[in-house]
Amino acid sequence: MAEILENREQMNIVIAGHVDHGKSTIIGRLLADTDSLPKGKLDQVRENCRINSKPFEYAFLLDALKDEQAQGITIDSARVFFKTQKRHYIIIDAPGHIEFLKNMITGASRAESALLVIDAAEGVRENSRRHGYMMAMLGIKQLAVLVNKMDLVGYDEQVYRKIVTEYTTFLEKINVTPYAFIPVSGREGDNIAAASAHMTWHRERTVLQVLDEFSKEPAPLDKPFRMPVQDVYKFTNKGDDRRIIAGTIEAGRLKAGDEVVFYPSGKKTRVNSLEEFNHPLRSEIVAGQAAGFTTSEQIYVTRGEMVTIGGEPKPQVSTRFKVSLFWLGRDPLIRKKDYLLKIGTAKVNARVEEILRVIDASNLESGDKNDRINRNDVAECIIKVNKAIAFDLADQFAATSRFVLIDNYEIWGGGIIREVLEDKQTWMRDKVIMRNYKWEPSHIPLERRYEQYNQRASLILVTGEKHDHKKQVAKALEKRLFDEGKKVYFLGIGNVLYGVDADIKEDGLKTNREEHIRRLSEVAYIMLDAGIILIVTAVELNQDDLEIIKTAINPDRIETIWVGDNKTTDIVEDLRLSDDVDPEEGVDQVKKMLQTKGIIFRPW
Secondary structure (H helix, E strand, O other): HHHHOOEEEEEEEEEEEEOOOOHHHHHHHHHHHOOOOOOOHEEEHHHHHHHHOOOOOOOHHHHHHHHHHOEEEEOOEEEEEEEOOOOEEEEOOOOOOHHHHHHHHHOOOOEEEEEEEEOOOOOOOOHHHHHHHHHHHOOOEEEEEEEEHHHOOOOHHHHHHHHHHHHHHHHOOOOOOOOEEOOEEEEEEEEEOOOOOOOOOOOOOOOOEEEEEEEEOOOOOOOOOEEOOOEEEOOOHHHHOEEEEEEEEOOOOEEOOOEEEEEOOEEEEEEEEOOOOOOOOOOOEOOEEEEEEEEOOOOOOOOOOOEEOOOOOOOOOEEEEEEEEEOOOOOOOOOOOOOOEOOOEEEEEEEEEOOOEEEEEOOOOOEOOOOOOOOOOOEEEEEEEEEEEEEEOOOHHHHHHHEEEEEEOOEEEEEEEEEEEEOOOOHHHEEEEEEEEOOOOOOOOOHHHHHHHOOOOEEEEEEEOOOOOHHHHHHHHHHHHHHHHOOOEEEEHHHHHHOOOOOOOOOOOOOOHHHHHHHHHHHHHHHOOOOEEEEEEEEEOOOHHHHHHHHHHHHEEEEEEEEOOOOOOOOOOOEEEOOOOHHHHHHHHHHHHHHHOEEEEEOO
16 A cells, blocks of 8 residues: 555645745645655644644744754755645645745656645735746646635625625636636645535535545657757767766657757757666657667757757757746836846856836736836736747747846846747847758867867957057967967968859848958857967957857857957957057967866966
């Protein structure tokens, strides 16, 4: 019998509600009435209440378990466990909006169902509506509404019916149909685990019965394969040269021999073997598993890419998209302010380009276009990120459409991607993805070249006005690095214009500028793939030029230097050198930057 119980399925549920509406009491009751407490804990808490001359409350059970967790003993303060004969439950307690949002979007504990608590005496409050809206936005379809503290209103059916009518009307506006409304008293135990003798007018199910009726969400095995790359593990011990691409599978299934395509890069290879830590080899890995695989060819991929299977529907790739966003920050979200966006395992710099509509989640009223989103508001926005990411749309696959926004190292907002939008680099990104898909990789992995050359391949863009001495600095940099044993090459823009671009050259860069920059980028890509530090000079590169280059080349491998006191374009540089800088002094500054960023290594 014990083995049968241990094999019961597990379901994650979130419990939410306005402050003081009785969430903690409900949780305490669920723990006590399902005999899910540590042995002796209930008696211990009752005795503590007696000693301290205060009445016992079931909410104290949750506080006691959190105290244990703080001492490093057993219970996770953010999650509470209980069981029924049917399954194990993990309650994600949402003491505030932000904890719920973090859990739901980052995938730490995604809820499959929800309990929303409303105080019978206080009725529907702003947070009752906000929580309902957030659950709808994040795709929780199984919702039970508990009208709590019925004992404080004399178990009055009319009070209950009024709340049901009001909240149902609100939920209908956001296209949510609750699974059940249940009148309860957490303190007295009415309709929690057993039917209430005080509410004979309610002959429907108890809270535990409703929970057991919720259907377990099946793993999305039949959806297109999706696995965000968590890390790439390399082994060197005893001749083991495996490179395991690892992550948690969000959807689909993968087996050895499958062709895999990585997005946003578009690189492809085949699966050589499936790998799991301390586990026998499997013939297949599927959604929900944390696993990894080796490839038949050693290609260079990084954390944040999304693994897909060739021939299956592709994810979206862009730097611009329309989102529904919930903001919980202490300070308002400001349009065009820099934030960090996290989706899957990818982290990119992001700005809200346009706020299309702001919605007060407590009453669903819409405001006019604005430059800011206040705390607890929902908005429809256009977001622009600094490099392309791979994602799905919320109506296609919710898990890979969810994101959070980070400000000052804290998660303060998040939401779902509704629509992909074109950006200025769409035309080129398609070419780059095709190039990477068709690319014939060398048998020598890029990491091996890094180790052999004692450097990291990078593109150093040196730009500025026409009559400055950027070429002097660039060539002096090449000589210094070469003399120190680096694999380095100087390339003036003229080398490309009169060579690779000879068939399109018209009046310098003024005509066909985008194609000139694209071809320069492709030449640079080949040089970087060979492990070279490439130094390129060009007159007055602007941010649009840089965005094209970043589409062809990983932005993390590009460094931009502006030489000159007079900044004439909008390019965002990594280093600024003055007009009168001595070339050797300029080289010293550039070299220090390259060492700081790990492109070349500091001497011991």
